[in-house]
Amino acid sequence: MIAIAYGWPDVLVFATAAILIVVGALGVIATRHPVHAALSLIMTLFGVAVAFVAQSADFLAAVEIIVYAGAIVVLFLFVIMFLGVDRDEGTRVEPLVGQRALAALGVVITVAGLITLMARSHWVTGATSVSTAGAPLASGSGNVRQLGTAVFTTYLFAFEATAALLIIAVVGAVVLARREQRRDAEEDTPDTPDTPDTSAASSDLEGSER
């Protein structure tokens, strides 16, 4: 029935993307190794990108890959690989007391909310958008232009506020990181000519060679 409404190629593309997304998402929480989890996350992101392309949101698909897969998950991997987080964590001990009960409650509330939303409201479908006041988006390269116009005219304030927020975050991160580094340097005057990055790498290696 779905195939009649949308045509076989669209259904096939959707099925592939959906399988990628769901399998990847399950992989993120089910695999034991953090690096494998990160790789599953990339798979999910690719599935989402395919779904975007199928809805002719090519620009979003490209940005999804460039920003999320190309930069953010790389950062995750950096942290996992080089800061030695890739060890099995004991899951028996609860780090924060009552955390699990609260998490379960949160899940129940979210799922219930989603189901009520789906049951009670009408979902807007089709290629309409805020940028063209309900008119359909131009297909092809035109919708990149529309997106750009919307972001840099109507929603300029929101865009620039986001940019300012990101810059504040970056500056904050740099300040925090630098302070820590300087204190380390003062505390232990190095007695061996060992650069910090090799020692970090070797200590991580001990972890990964387990």
Added chain:
Amino acid sequence: MNALLATVDPLYQHGVTWAVVLIVVIRVVAAFAVLMGSVIIMIWFERKAISDMQSRIGPQRWGPFGLLQTLADGAKLFFKEDLIPAGANRLVFKLAPYLVLVPALITFAIVPVGGTLHIAGHPVLLQVANPPVGILLMLAMSGISVYGVMLAGWASGSKYPLMSSVRASAQMISYEAALGMTIVTVILVTGSLSTHDIVTSQGQGIWHWNLIRLGIVPFVIFIIAITAELNRPPFDVVEADSELVGGFHTEYSSLRFALFYLAEFMNTITMSAMMVTLFLGGPAGWVPNVAHLRWLFPIAWFVVKTVGFAFAYVWFRAALPRFRYDQVMDLGWKRLIPLSLGWMIMVAGFLVAPAWGFAMAAAVLVAWILLTRAFELGTARERGADSPLPVVGERPLPGEVLRAWTDREAQ
């Protein structure tokens, strides 16, 4: 759906029939074959050219002028034992070569190789795909190939590959920023992301090439950034053999190593082609009025320009000494990124109105002075009296730093 496809590729204008499918399949196969063939020639060309520059003979045993050397190497790698180190993460170790190879193959798909052909009444663009996001696909793929390098080094479970992959991923991510911003200048003048549009907008002669139109600066930034992105000399700190054995693929052997090798040269060719596409008008050039052969000349121009850049890469390798790692990072973050950002703002200003352009140029100049001062202050603080690092001159060599530590210990 048809309306969408028509804006993308004229081939699909009249719907998708079996002839259209056949043409698409032929395009894909042809692009793959051309890329593989040119990799074989490129490896031979690089070895031959570099041995000429170093007063050696180079490959000469297999085939005329050693042309079949690459095939012989391939056969050798094929029959070698495929080792997986004991400390390796097996799944990721096996996955990594493909994460490098596949992006290298996909990127070539958006390169316009020639003009438009007419086959059986269908207009055919001489590129595998012309997606509306065009050049962003290249950025996305270079983002993915970072994973290959990073995971290869990590999954080997060995010290030097790990260090190499840290270097590689840091280097590739830092230079991607400068790369992206120079591409933005190109997109600004073109007004489209599609590589086909980028090429046609430069088609009216040499003064319309982005190389001239944007000023030479974006081109220079692009060639530096792309060389760093490719991890080719002089930016090959990633596989600096005097420091890191062989880099991230030290533990790889046999076909898995061959895949890395293949991807590296494939990327070199693709990025040469990309430079031609973005800055030198792609297949644009003088076309004489020869009956039935007019389609051949754009392809020839494209090949000539691409070979020029391929040669430039070999030349870089022979002529330039390798940068130190901190110099690589300095160049990327402190020089190329501010410069490309400033130039992008200037180009945007000039596109609005000349007055805005000059205003932006003045602003960029002021920002440049401020930034230079900030770098000076930063350097002074880092190397100054209260610095944790011992002062051993402007750019200390590792040996000098070592000596300074031991001297301090002796006191």
